[in-house]
Amino acid sequence: MSDLILFWHRRDLRISDHTGLAAAREKSAKIVGVFCLDPQILASDDIAPVRVKYMIGCLQSLQERYQQAGSQLLILQNDPVIAIPKLATALKAKAVFWNWDVEPYSQTRDLAVIEALKTQGIEFLNDNWDQLLHSPTEIFSGAKTPYTVYTPFWKNWITKSKAKPVETLANLENLTAEEQEISQLTGTINLPSAADLGFIWDAELIISPGELVAQEKLDNFAKSAINEYQEQRNFPAIDGTSQLSAALKFGVIGMRTIWQTTIEALANGNSEEVNASIQTWQKELAWREFYQHAMYHFPELAKGAYRDTFKTFPWQNNEKYFQAWCEGKTGYPIVDAAMRQLNETGWMHNRCRMIVASFLTKDLIINPQWGEKYFMQKLIDGDLSANNGGWQWSASSGMDPQPLRIFNPASQTQKFDAEAEYIRQWIPELRYVSPEYLVTGKIPLLDYYGTNYQQPIVDHKQQQALFKQLYQQQKVIG
C-alpha cells in the first residue's frame, strides 16, 4: 500500500495542470485532497456571498474530479493550524503538500501549520508556486530588487521561459474504510452550501463554477474574442474579455494551460493586429503576476497607501456620498451603471472598475480603502493583490510613477459607451432618455422628473480642482 499524502487545497481548486498535485503524484498514488473552511476568513468583513457561492460550486466540482481520479476531497471547518495537522496525524499521513501563496495571512498561517507538522514528524512540501508562471523569488531588477514599476517587470517577465501544463491527476488510491471512519471522527464534514455558512446569494452566478467550465471558457475565448481583445476590451457593453478572473482567483484553471493557449493562438495568428491583441491579453496576465509579486515583497500594501503623499492624505470621507456610490446613485450614469452591475452580478468590467475607483477617490475624495473593501464585499473575483493593485493605481497612491490620473466620467463614456448601451442596460430608469444626454451626463431637468434618477451629487470640475489643490498642499507638507 502506498504512503498517504494529504493535499491541502486553498486557491487551486482543480486537478488538471496542477504543479503541487503533480509533485505529490511523483511520490505516491495515494493522494487525498483536503479543503479547510477557515472560520477566521469566513468571519472577516470583506467576504462577498457571491464569491463564497462560486467557491462552494468549485469545491463540489473538485470533489467530483477527485472521485473520477479514484480518490476524494475531504472538507474540514476549523482553524487550519489545528485541523490540518490533526487530520494528518490521525490518518498517519506521510506528508501534507500544498502550494505557496503571496498573501500575508496565508504566509503566517502556513508557517504555523509547518511548525505543527514538524512536531508530529509529518513531512510537508509547500514550495510550489502553482498560481503563477514565475514566482516572486524569480523576477528581480538589475539591482536585484523587486520591481515597483510594471513596464520593466513585463520586459523581464516575458523573456523568461514558461513551464508547460502538467498532467491531470489520475489513477489514485483512496482511503480504506477504516481510514474513512477515522477522518470522520477527526472532524471531516459534508460540503456545506454557501447559505449554510450564512452567505446568501439568490441570483444565478454570472460565471459557472468548476474546472471544466473554466476550460471551456478559455477555449471559447481563444477561438475568437482573443483576436480582437485589443480593440474590444475597453467597451463594457461588449463581451470582449475572457471573464476568467474568478477561475484564476480560485485556481480553477492552471496558468500554464492559459499561457500555452496564448502561444498556440499566436502560432495561428494571421495578422499583426491579431498577434498584438493576443500579446495585449498576455500583458494582462502579467499585471496579475506583477501585483502578486508586489504583495509578496511589500505586504504593507495590504494596509494602505504605498506613496508617502497618500499615507496622510486628508480624505473627506463623506458617508452619504459613499452610500450613493455604493448604491449606484451618484447621478453620474456611467458610475451608477457600473456599481449596479457590481451589486447585481458580482462582476464589473475593468474599464468601469477604473472609472468608479477614480470617481470615488478623485471626485468624492473618499479613502480608496473604503472602495477596496466594498469591492471585496461584492466581487466574485475579489482578490487581495489584484484589487489592492487596481485601487492603488486608480487612487494614485501606489507604485505607479504617474501619480495624478483623474478620469472624466463624461469623456470616458463618450469613448467607451458612446451609444449609452451599457448605461441603459444597468439603469432601467434611463432607458428612454436620449443617449446624447447620457454620454455627456447632462440630462435635461425634465427627464429627471420622469425618471426619478438622481441628479449629480457633486460637480466633477470643482471636485477635481479641489483634489488637485489638496494633493499640492499634501506634497508641500510631505
Ligand SMILES: Cc1cc2nc3c(=O)[nH]c(=O)nc-3n(C[C@H](O)[C@H](O)[C@H](O)COP(=O)(O)OP(=O)(O)OC[C@H]3O[C@@H](n4cnc5c(N)ncnc54)[C@H](O)[C@@H]3O)c2cc1C
Ligand atoms: C479598482 C480595481 C479593482 C480590481 N479588482 C480586482 C479583483 O479583485 N480581482 C481581479 O481578478 N481583478 C481585479 N481587477 C483587475 C481587472 O479589472 C479584472 O481582472 C478583470 O476585469 C477581470 O475580467 P476578465 O477576466 O474578463 O479579464 P481579462 O481582460 O480577460 O484578463 C485576463 C486576466 O488577467 C488578469 N487581469 C486583467 N487585468 C488585470 C489587472 N489590471 N490587474 C490584475 N490582473 C488583471 C485577470 O486575472 C483576468 O482574468 C481590478 C481592477 C481595478 C481597476
